[in-house]
Amino acid sequence: MKINRLAFTSLFLAGGATMCTAADVGADNSSAVIGFEDTGLEIGASSWVLDKTTGEIVPAPAGFVNEDPNQYNAFPQCQVDDGNLAIKCLAGQRPCPPRADGKPGVPVIWKVxxxxxxxxxxxxxxGNGGGPVCLYDRNPEDLLPRIAGLIxxxxxxxxxxxGKVTAQPSPHTLRGAETNFYAEATEQQFDTTILAQKIHIIAKPVQYRWDYGDGTSLGPTTTMGxxxxxxxxxxxxxxxxxYAQTGDFNVVLTTYFQGTYSVNGxxxxxxxxxxxxxxxxxxxxVWRSVTRNYADDCITNPRGQGCPGATVTKDR
Structure with missing residues (x-):
């Protein structure tokens, strides 16, 4: 059996959608259903977009640039052809109890x-496995708690x-001598989207950790050198x-950034x-230093070690 939507009395919800109650069609059907237009539901949003981060359909904020070739809309779970509702479906439709804030839920089927x-x-x-889901009156502000959980x-x-790490001297230094390390890191800004909302993030460097490659480290510290x-x-x-030993050591700088974010400006x-x-x-x-004594200077012996043009012998 089908029932036409015109047989229902309507209770307006936010966004202009209407909810119809089972009392309008008989006491045997205690579940609530949603009224609709032929183009689908518009509950708290004038358009819906697929969020690439979570894979769900969410309200599009004002000015959102949609690059998805598809459009999405929600239709009542029990809708059939020509804008009718199947009466046998109503009693068994998915229950959608109100949220904690009292907003009512509507069992819908997402279509593309x-x-x-x-x-x-x-x-x-x-994309959600198909089948009915509960849709609540939502707008971008309703998504703020979820964005906070994902940020x-x-x-x-x-x-x-x-950042960039520099050693002095570099790339060679001496065993037992102090090698100076310092970092260069800057504040950075990024624009992204979460749940189809525009997110602006500022990342500011606040701490640094130096891993010197020989098993020792420094930090986190606020000193960047x-x-x-x-x-x-x-x-x-x-x-x-x-460094206490000679050899090649891999130095790694880890920079800790503190961030802030804003949603839709x-x-x-x-x-x-x-x-x-x-x-x-x-x-x-890391090299070791060697001291040698010579009887002649470079004028007397221009080919002596340490003189210009002489063969250099490196000790490690």
């Missing part, structure tokens, strides 16, 4: 069609440049390190935890 067609033939969307994961996935003039190389600094909100981003290993070769 090419966006280039004005009055398309809709087919059931299988840390998205922050950690950003292509944040961890600083360059020394060449005549002061070998001095101990807040980020310098003296709203106020800046803090991202709870710091993001950690590491540089590629930089090789530092």
């Amino acid at each position: 069609a090419p966006r280039s067609i004005a009055n398309p033939t809709w087919t059931e969307w299988q 840390q994961r998205e922050f950690d996935k950003l292509p944040v440049a961890p 600083a360059p020394l003039p060449q005549d002061r190389w070998g001095e101990k600094t807040g980020t310098s390190h003296a 709203g106020p800046a909100l803090p991202i709870p935890n710091q993001g950690q981003f590491s540089t590629a290993p930089q090789t530092v070769s």
